[in-house]
Amino acid sequence: QQSIMKFFKKSAREENSQKEKEGGSSSGNGAGNEFPTLAFPSISTADFQFDLDKASDIIVESAQDFLKRVDNVRLALVDLSDKSRIISLVREKVMKKGIDSNRFITFVGDITMLYSKGGLRCTAIANAANWRLKPGGGGVNAAIFKAAGEALDIATKERAETLNPGSSVAVPLPSTSPLYQREGVTHVIHVLGPNMNPQRPNYLQNDYTKGCKILRDAYSSLFESFASVAC
Ligand code: AR6
Known part of the structure; x- marks a missing residue:
């Protein structure tokens, strides 16, 4: 328990110091902190084994396209560890492209406890x-279904039975869900990315032409779903 607390304290500090370094203000005062925010994990890069360098290009380009078109929203790429390679790759590329640090941030922490443990409010x-769209398994899917409680499973089934690779579905969280009550999250957006793991369904056999297209489609569908619930 104590080490978890330390971890989150450190994460929050890192977020603040990152913002300060970038010339933004610390959590709570930044203009970006007022914007509806989508927190998202790096799709497909852990259990689905997608190449991290290619994924980081796609994340940064998709985010940049989206932020050019849609005002007054913020995107936050989240991962569990401050040693996350995808976070460092994305940070580097975001800086190179000069993307506004009030509108795109990276954040280290558990996506199910961003507000309660990290002070980051996400819509x-x-x-x-x-x-x-099954609960359980591993990774972020298991964590989100567990934290949101049965309410998410029921609300998800009302919206969709299955998902195609490259698509997403936004599910409104019932106000009884702990994720809604504790974290202030109003929607969970399920997104299915490309799979490069031979042990999982829809295996792409290392075909990165298809894989990159599906990952781009996945992010653009995710960001559109977010805009449709936030704007
Ligand atoms: N908070 C923030 N980030 C997380 C968390 C968390 N609680 N848990 C994992 N990550 P993955 P995929 C990061 O494997 O590769 C599932 O079982 C993790 O470090 O969850 O798209 C589904 O049911 C990584 O950066 O998703 C699918 O079958 C990112 O989230 C399959 O795995 C994605 O890791 C999907 O595989």
């Missing part, structure tokens, strides 16, 4: 889902 969180 919606994205889930790296499976095609059956």
